[in-house]
Amino acid sequence: MRFDIITIFPEIFESYFSESLLGKAQKANLIEINVHDLRDYSQNKWGDVDDKPYGGGRGMVMKLEPIYRAVKNIRKKKLQSKVIFFTPRGKKYSQKKAMEYSKTDQLIMICGRYEGVDERVKTDLADESVSIGDYVLIGGEIPAMVVIESVSRLIDGVIGIDNEGFLEERMVKNGMVEYPQYTRPAVFKTDEGEEWKVPEVLLSGHHEKIKKWRNKRGKKIK
Ligand SMILES: C[S@@+](CC[C@H](N)C(=O)[O-])C[C@H]1O[C@@H](n2cnc3c(N)ncnc32)[C@H](O)[C@@H]1O
Structure with a gap:
């Protein structure tokens, strides 16, 4: 699957996408991430991509033309x-x-x-407009990272073959169930002498009970 990002800050993505699973997934050709500098599509030599708003008001508004030209050039x-x-x-x-997005070939x-x-x-111009939550960010770069990361982990091979079967079953049939996870030590002693314990059931080795506990404590992510 191919992701194309149109931005005026292409450098923001460099380190994030070269690390960890997403870096490996690109090297394995499971996903392709292309970052496009919107200023390359500007109609003047200064690389301007914004202008004053019609009707007055504060600040600048990003222009339609460079974005239109970028999308036309990138869309395959x-x-x-x-x-x-x-x-x-x-x-x-x-x-x-x-x-839904993980089933498309290209996301611009x-x-x-x-x-x-x-x-x-x-x-x-756009097929869909997307908000990642009821708050206002400074730019659309973090939303692009959110979408790429959440879609990529659904693509075959990105998380790992073993997890894939698990994910498919849980997510396609039931929506995804995320439950609390613990690892060693079973009891953590704080500097103040408190003991923070792992739930007994997870130490029991009783698979059926563990499954029940996880289903009860889990949250369905749809
Ligand atoms: C300061 S915001 C401008 C918001 C603009 N007044 C609007 O209503 O779309 C600058 C950019 O950040 C991005 N952005 C901010 N909050 C967002 C959110 N919750 N979800 C998705 N994108 C967001 C959008 O791309 C937006 O154009």
Whole structure:
């Protein structure tokens, strides 16, 4: 699967995507992440991509033309692609959406900055507008990371073959169940003399009881 990010801050992604599972997944050609500098699509030599808002008001608004040209250049006709625009006014992102996106070939993501983006990007250019939560961020770069990470871990081989069967079963049939995890020591003694203990049932070796406990304590992520 291929991810394409359109941003005015391409460097933000460099270290994040070269580390850990996502770095390995790219090396193994399971996913491809391309970061595009929106300024390369500017219509003037200064690389301007913003302008004053119609009707007045504070701040600058990202222009439609460079974004339109970037999307046209990046979108691959042979691939089943989707163009996503990030805005706090978009549809709330969810695990269900991540599942849906993991079935496309190409995800093109438009990261806004400044006071916002010309509304025609939302109404005419993008297929979907997405919000990652009811709060306002400075830019769409973190939302792009959220989408790429949550979609990538659903792609065959990214988490690991063993986990894959588990994920498929849990998520496709029931929605994903995330439960509390513990590791050694079974009892942790704090400097103040408190004892923080692992639930007994997890130390019991009784698989049926452990399964029940996990189902009870788990939360379905849909
Ligand atoms: C300061 S915000 C501008 C918000 C703008 N007034 C609007 O209503 O879309 C700058 C950019 O950050 C991104 N952004 C901010 N909060 C977001 C959220 N909760 N979900 C997704 N993107 C967000 C969007 O790309 C947005 O264009």
